[in-house]
Amino acid sequence: MDRNAMADSSIPASLAAQLSEIVGEEAIVWRRSELKVYDCDGWTVEKSMPDLLVLPHTTAEVSAVLKALDRHGVAFVPRGAGTGLSGGCLPLNAPVMICTSRMNRILSIDYGNRRVEVESGVVNLHVSNAVKAQGYFYSPDPSSQMACTIGGNVSENSGGPHTLKYGVTTNHVLGAELVLPDGEIVNLGGATEERLGYDLVGALVGAEGTAGIVTRATLKLTREPEGRQTLLAIFADVADATRTVSAIIAAGIIPGAIEMMDNLIIRAVEEAFHIGLPPDAAAVLIIEIDGLSVGLGDRMGQVGRLASECGAGDIRVARDDKEREAIWKGRKRAFGAVGRLAPNYATQDGVVPRTRLPDILREIAAIAERYRLRIGNVFHAGDGNIHPIVLYDERDYDEVRRAIEAGRDILKACVDLGGSLTGEHGIGAEKMAEMPLIFSPDDLIVMSELRRVFDPNQRSNPNKVIPTPGGCVEVSQPHRQAPL
Amino acid sequence: METSHESGIDLDTPAKTVTIDEISRVTGMRQRPPVGIETGAAHAIFEPENAEQIADLIRLCEEHAITLAPVGAGRTLATMRAEPVAIGVSMARMAALVAYEPDDMTVVAEAGMTMGALQDLLAARRQHLPLDPPQPATVTLGALVGAGRSGPCRLSEGTPRDLLIGVRFAGHGGRLVHGGGRVVKNVAGYDLMKVMTGSFGTLGIITEVTFRVRPLPERYRMVRIAFGTIDDAFGTARQINNSVPLIHLEVLSPGAAARVGYSAQAGNYVVSAGICGNRAETDYIAARIDEISAAPVEVLQLASALKEYRAMRDLVHAPGEIALQIAVPPSALERCVSAAGADFRAHAGSGVAQLFISADRPAEEIRDAVDQIRAIAVEARGHLRVTSMPSGLSGVLDIFGTPNAGVMALMRRLKLAFDPAGIFNPGSFVGGL
Numbered sequence: 001m002d003r004n005a006m007a008d009s010s011i012p013a014s015l016a017a018q019l020s021e022i023v024g025e026e027a028i029v030w031r032r033s034e035l036k037v038y039d040c041d042g043w044t045v046e047k048s049m050p051d052l053l054v055l056p057h058t059t060a061e062v063s064a065v066l067k068a069l070d071r072h073g074v075a076f077v078p079r080g081a082g083t084g085l086s087g088g089c090l091p092l093n094a095p096v097m098i099c100t101s102r103m104n105r106i107l108s109i110d111y112g113n114r115r116v117e118v119e120s121g122v123v124n125l126h127v128s129n130a131v132k133a134q135g136y137f138y139s140p141d142p143s144s145q146m147a148c149t150i151g152g153n154v155s156e157n158s159g160g161p162h163t164l165k166y167g168v169t170t171n172h173v174l175g176a177e178l179v180l181p182d183g184e185i186v187n188l189g190g191a192t193e194e195r196l197g198y199d200l201v202g203a204l205v206g207a208e209g210t211a212g213i214v215t216r217a218t219l220k221l222t223r224e225p226e227g228r229q230t231l232l233a234i235f236a237d238v239a240d241a242t243r244t245v246s247a248i249i250a251a252g253i254i255p256g257a258i259e260m261m262d263n264l265i266i267r268a269v270e271e272a273f274h275i276g277l278p279p280d281a282a283a284v285l286i287i288e289i290d291g292l293s294v295g296l297g298d299r300m301g302q303v304g305r306l307a308s309e310c311g312a313g314d315i316r317v318a319r320d321d322k323e324r325e326a327i328w329k330g331r332k333r334a335f336g337a338v339g340r341l342a343p344n345y346a347t348q349d350g351v352v353p354r355t356r357l358p359d360i361l362r363e364i365a366a367i368a369e370r371y372r373l374r375i376g377n378v379f380h381a382g383d384g385n386i387h388p389i390v391l392y393d394e395r396d397y398d399e400v401r402r403a404i405e406a407g408r409d410i411l412k413a414c415v416d417l418g419g420s421l422t423g424e425h426g427i428g429a430e431k432m433a434e435m436p437l438i439f440s441p442d443d444l445i446v447m448s449e450l451r452r453v454f455d456p457n458q459r460s461n462p463n464k465v466i467p468t469p470g471g472c473v474e475v476s477q478p479h480r481q482a483p484l
Numbered sequence: 485m486e487t488s489h490e491s492g493i494d495l496d497t498p499a500k501t502v503t504i505d506e507i508s509r510v511t512g513m514r515q516r517p518p519v520g521i522e523t524g525a526a527h528a529i530f531e532p533e534n535a536e537q538i539a540d541l542i543r544l545c546e547e548h549a550i551t552l553a554p555v556g557a558g559r560t561l562a563t564m565r566a567e568p569v570a571i572g573v574s575m576a577r578m579a580a581l582v583a584y585e586p587d588d589m590t591v592v593a594e595a596g597m598t599m600g601a602l603q604d605l606l607a608a609r610r611q612h613l614p615l616d617p618p619q620p621a622t623v624t625l626g627a628l629v630g631a632g633r634s635g636p637c638r639l640s641e642g643t644p645r646d647l648l649i650g651v652r653f654a655g656h657g658g659r660l661v662h663g664g665g666r667v668v669k670n671v672a673g674y675d676l677m678k679v680m681t682g683s684f685g686t687l688g689i690i691t692e693v694t695f696r697v698r699p700l701p702e703r704y705r706m707v708r709i710a711f712g713t714i715d716d717a718f719g720t721a722r723q724i725n726n727s728v729p730l731i732h733l734e735v736l737s738p739g740a741a742a743r744v745g746y747s748a749q750a751g752n753y754v755v756s757a758g759i760c761g762n763r764a765e766t767d768y769i770a771a772r773i774d775e776i777s778a779a780p781v782e783v784l785q786l787a788s789a790l791k792e793y794r795a796m797r798d799l800v801h802a803p804g805e806i807a808l809q810i811a812v813p814p815s816a817l818e819r820c821v822s823a824a825g826a827d828f829r830a831h832a833g834s835g836v837a838q839l840f841i842s843a844d845r846p847a848e849e850i851r852d853a854v855d856q857i858r859a860i861a862v863e864a865r866g867h868l869r870v871t872s873m874p875s876g877l878s879g880v881l882d883i884f885g886t887p888n889a890g891v892m893a894l895m896r897r898l899k900l901a902f903d904p905a906g907i908f909n910p911g912s913f914v915g916g917l
Contacts, residue, residue, distance in 0.1 A: 113813045113835070168671075186890040192867065194632075194867070202677075203675060205678075295762050355588050420665045420667050421672045447676070450674050
């Protein structure tokens with residue numbers, strides 16, 4: 001390793017040498033040019049490079065790496081695939097980044113107990129692919145599931161379109177192997193559905209990488225439903241679409257998914273994928289019903305009638321898997337399609353009670369006007385989880401500023417409507433400053449105490465989730481490139 | 485350090501002596517002596533009217549090293565305490581509905597509300613909280629969450645941890661803390677709901693809970709099948725579970741089936757499967773089960789299905805018995821209940837079973853019997869908890885068992901972080917926490 005090239009690094013040369021010995025030189029990245037790739041996740045507004053990246057291959061290596069960092073008092077940030085959307089793996093005063101992507105083995109599949117044990121670097125979709133032939137799937141399905149890792153999912157408590165019926169990550173993790181920040185390996189939870197003692201797995205899931213490095217997870221598998229039907233309903237008025245969502249739920253039907261896209265997104269998706277969406281529609285709903293084949297027809301008929309009653313202009317039911325996949329492709333790649341509309345975009349993630357969807361959409365439209373921005377909406381309507389996509393051009397300093405402020409105003413509006421700051425993307429670096437909108441100082445103190453149970457010295461992903469006294473992180477982070 | 489006498493209890497502490505009456509006066513809280521099963525749980529019962537009173541109480545208790553714990557009906561606390569705590573905090577006067585949004589399918593209620601009262605409210609809008617511990621009408625929401633209780637419907641709907649979306653509790657220093665919110669999907673902040681669920685009053689006093697609720701099922705039918713051998717019963721249950729969606733799936737030992745009143749199946753192991761859906765779906769599922777089962781299948785229609793489901797749900801230990809719950813990987817459940825040799829109700833798809841053993845024998849024998857069954861569960865990578873027992877056995881049995889050393893160290897740190905003064909139901913949770 002070229003010591004001179006690391007001259008301006010905060011990592012002592014002796015530590016760098018130790019790490020290299022533990023994982024091998026090929027599993028260490030230290031050149032600034034190569035580290036550039038790791039300076040942000042999907043939240044691209046803010047950037048900060050680690051001084052060193054470590055790519056361990058085993059739990060033992062992770063443990064040895066953390067022990068070495070512990071001896072030197074050096075903080076670290078865990079990273080999976082870097083697909084997060086709140087800056088969860090953005091290094092903030094964490095010189096070392098530990099990426100689990102090489103720990104990507106599926107260790108065991110136990111169909112009898114509907115369990116799978118995986119290393120944390122396994123890609124989400126690979127779990128479902130591995131068990132598909134036997135009629136099972138792993139149900140949390142974030143839009144990034146082709147790339148995101150289970151370790152990242154566990155840390156962020158990831159969701160996805162199908163969580164309305166099947167739940168989010170925390171409902172599907174039975175156990176986890178965790179390497180604590182001092183290098184100790186602990187096995188939390190395990191093979192059973194009841195916890196012995198405190199639910200530490202529950203505390204770990206969604207801790208956003210502040211509890212150490214998750215190296216393995218035991219996940220629940222779900223039986224594939226016998227049949228699925230997907231319906232696309234097209235609306236001339238956004239309010240009619242949101243009323244349809246409420247009507248379906250009120251009828252006692254819990255679809256596998258109810259997704260909504262507004263006009264801006266419809267046009268982007270149509271231009272990119274040509275799936276036959278009318279470019280002048282105000283909104284479309286994608287509604288998926290799953291379960292026994294024998295009951296699907298009736299239930300889909302009921303959903304279609306409710307959509308018509310609420311004002312749907314056109315209703316299309318996918319006739320086969322190919323049509324169904326085309327509909328879902330449009331939805332899952334909507335974010336990518338938006339890339340055609342502007343040089344940059346920031347995906348927001350807020351939640352409102354489902355019945356307040358019309359209110360928040362009105363608010364978002366007003367905010368877009370106020371800040372002279374284009375904002376599209378694609379979201380999980382069934383659980384009130386909105387994803388406004390704010391378009392901007394990072395070369396325009398003033399537009400970036402307006403985009404950030406608009407995002408904050410949207411979150412405030414969600415909170416005012418009885419909602420929350422994030423449904424599935426996490427607080428990360430992005431939303432720390434907003435935490436006091438929903439949590440009191442006492443709430444935050446107790447959460448900090450919980451955090452220190454796992455990480456007494458706050459060296460695992462420091463400066464995340466909970467705002468530090470003294471206000472915004474921007475002013476206190478010398479390593480971080482200013483967002484503006 | 486705690487002695488009873490006529491005018492209340494003297495609580496001798498190094499700092500000073502305070503009496504229960506003084507605490508009651510300072511906090512303005514109503515108090516009463518414990519009655520019935522509560523006597524094994526607490527020396528005095530306080531009935532706060534709001535969270536602020538609980539916060540005051542906690543500050544006083546921390547100052548004077550007085551122990552306290554939440555009590556619902558008092559059953560769980562009486563079972564787990566070798567010695568009663570000084571103050572049992574009853575939530576009977578904090579039992580109000582805070583908010584119910586049927587269209588959002590969320591409900592917020594104070595922790596003293598019973599499940600029975602809540603289900604009545606929800607049923608008016610054709611919804612329910614799909615958690616079904618035995619005799620739910622008397623279970624408070626605080627106890628439901630605090631003890632992480634569940635029942636047959638856990639197979640399809642999960643347990644309190646899956647449905648609790650927000651929590652408020654009074655913690656150390658009298659802090660009034662909340663986690664989560666009132667929306668069904670929310671990852672803002674650490675998951676305090678999971679931390680409090682199943683913490684048995686050892687981390688603070690839960691004052692308010694928010695649940696997501698579900699629509700009441702369209703149609704409910706129960707399919708019941710009797711088998712001569714345990715092998716056939718579990719084997720068929722497994723096959724059914726792998727073939728059709730079920731609401732619940734139980735296997736009852738012959739003795740348990742008899743107690744539930746399944747008299748026609750006398751001497752047999754009984755599989756009881758719950759099915760829901762529209763007419764086409766329930767008919768289809770019942771027909772599929774009939775195809776799978778080698779033994780004759782009985783399909784109970786709504787009224788009788790509900791009656792038999794309730795009898796099965798409410799099955800608890802008889803007087804003079806100890807109730808145990810084991811949790812193991814589902815595929816090991818049959819082996820474990822067989823080896824235990826006790827009467828049981830098994831949630832076959834979930835790997836959880838309640839076992840009933842006789843308490844009518846010397847304490848030492850009972851302890852050996854529990855240890856032996858715990859060893860069977862641990863061998864199968866599971867664990868055992870004593871869920872109910874006669875009061876004479878307090879202090880004799882290890883109620884929870886102990887996790888491995890690394891996990892136990894983390895749990896100690898959690899307890900210390902949330903209860904630095906060691907006043908919240910101390911000494912009777914896992915590893916003596």
